[in-house]
Amino acid sequence: MKHLMKPALAALLAAPAAAALMLAGPAGQAQAQSLGPEGRVYAVETREGRYTAQFRRGGVYQDSRPRTGSWQYDGRTVCVLFNAASRSQPEYEICKPFRALSVGENYETTAWTQDASPARITRVE
Numbered sequence: 001m002k003h004l005m006k007p008a009l010a011a012l013l014a015a016p017a018a019a020a021l022m023l024a025g026p027a028g029q030a031q032a033q034s035l036g037p038e039g040r041v042y043a044v045e046t047r048e049g050r051y052t053a054q055f056r057r058g059g060v061y062q063d064s065r066p067r068t069g070s071w072q073y074d075g076r077t078v079c080v081l082f083n084a085a086s087r088s089q090p091e092y093e094i095c096k097p098f099r100a101l102s103v104g105e106n107y108e109t110t111a112w113t114q115d116a117s118p119a120r121i122t123r124v125e
Contacts, residue, residue, distance in 0.1 A: 036073030041125035047117055052124065069074050073098060 036056035044051050044063075053063040061069040061080050067089075069082040079095040096111035099121075106122035113119050 024074075036072070036075075037071065037078055040123060043103075043124050044112060045120040045122075046113055052114040 001040060007087070010089060038057055040055050042053045042055075044053050051064045053061070055071055055078075059070045059072060061067075061071045061082070065085075067082050067085055069080055071078060071080045073079075076097060077095055077096045079094045081102060082091060084091040092114055094111070094114065095110065099107060099109075101107070102124040103123050103125065106120055108118055108120050110116045110118055
């Protein structure tokens with residue numbers, strides 16, 4: 001009985017790891033998910049206008065509005081802390097699930113704006 005338990009236990013323990021590999025998708029997609037937005041550039045279209053957002057290495061955020069700040073990625077969620085641009089544009093933070101996109105892909109969301117208004121996000125680089 002003990003000899004049957006070891007192989008059965010090993011198979012049971014290996015199943016979640018195998019399932020995780022299958023869910024990760026192609027190797028490039030798994031790589032993109034692990035890096036999050038680092039090194040990527042997005043075109044953002046909102047009702048207030050268009051701008052380009054850059055997620056630089058080392059957690060530096062910069063966009064063409066111009067707004068600066070810092071970003072963090074925990075493996076699933078990206079949080080961006082925007083520095084105060086003026087008294088009328090104080091510091092604020094947005095946290096949103098990271099969505100891996102290939103260059104040229106886009107989607108619509110309300111997670112990229114401070115007031116939860118719609119935005120179209122397109123990966124540029």
